[in-house]
Amino acid sequence: MIATPTANIERERLLQLAEEYRERGYEVSFHPNLEDLPDFLKTYRPDMIVRLGEESVVIAVKSRSSLNSSSTQYLRNLAQAVAENPGWRFELVMTNPEDAVYFPKAEGSLQEDEIESGLQVARQLVAQQHLESALLYSWSLVEATLRIVAKNEELSLPRLEPLYLVKKLATEGLISQSEYQLLMNMLSLRNAIAHGFKTTQLTQNSVCELIEIAEELLESLHTGEATA
Known part of the structure; x- marks a missing residue:
């Protein structure tokens, strides 16, 4: 199956996030296997989980073009499941080529x-x-x-x-x-x-x-x- 441009963009952003977390000492797990997930996550398929000490972060990377009513509900349920467990947090990262940090109407940063x-x-x-x-x-x-x-x-x-x-x-x-x-x-x-x-x-x-x-x-x- 050939990956779509959106899927490639999301994967590249996921790899960037993994490197950033590794630099801070986190253990990174891409698309963890079912047996490696805690019970409250076994009905989900997180893009990535990173851990450091008592902190665990469930990360989802999405582009606006890949969001629909079904995926939005999935993310909402995933965020709620994570929030109910101490020591865990959910991180949603949006990524799009058009979202590059370029502000044509900006007149300079706030002072x-x-x-x-x-x-x-x-x-x-x-x-x-x-x-x-x-x-x-x-x-x-x-x-x-x-x-x-x-x-x-x-x-x-x-x-x-x-x-x-x-x-x-x-x-x-x-x-x-x-x-x-x-x-x-x-x-x-x-x-x-x-x-x-x-x-x-x-x-x-x-x-x-x-x-x-x-x-x-x-x-x-x-x-x-x-x-x-």
């Missing part, structure tokens, strides 16, 4: 003062219980902050995808392990919401913690102290 003002707005959204809006907006501010931190440290960023950005700063010791873990969890939630999936895992406290990370990173730019 520090704009991010700080935006974080205040995000806190207001949290206070008003608009958690999904607060998360999507807060995440955009976090991404802008991470780019500023990377630029300040003169890091080379061949890619600007948020997943790569978070892992790069963690590898360089610019964010702590606890911050990395929170950012990865919130990125999974952000992806789910941004692509039209429901989630019951979003809390007021988690969004506030995300906002605090951005605030602390901005503060570290002026103190010269790493957060890790």
Whole structure:
């Protein structure tokens, strides 16, 4: 059977993710066999599972062209099954050629003062219980902050995808392990919401913690102290 262009793209992205996780010390398992899956995953076929210590991550890579009502329901059920098991989290990675990091209408990244003002707005959204809006907006501010931190440290960023950005700063010791873990969890939630999936895992406290990370990173730019 000849692989479709979409399938090839998804596989290439999966291989990239595997390498990034290996660099951070994770054990990587591609398309694990049924006997290697825990009971709650035996009715699913994860693209990849990575493990490090007590953390296990179930990863699915999809392109918009490969999503339909059936696959969307499958992913929703898989995410729910993973969420019900402590120590496990679900990561949905969307990949498309047209989604390459190129912003023809962008007029430059947000600056520090704009991010700080935006974080205040995000806190207001949290206070008003608009958690999904607060998360999507807060995440955009976090991404802008991470780019500023990377630029300040003169890091080379061949890619600007948020997943790569978070892992790069963690590898360089610019964010702590606890911050990395929170950012990865919130990125999974952000992806789910941004692509039209429901989630019951979003809390007021988690969004506030995300906002605090951005605030602390901005503060570290002026103190010269790493957060890790």
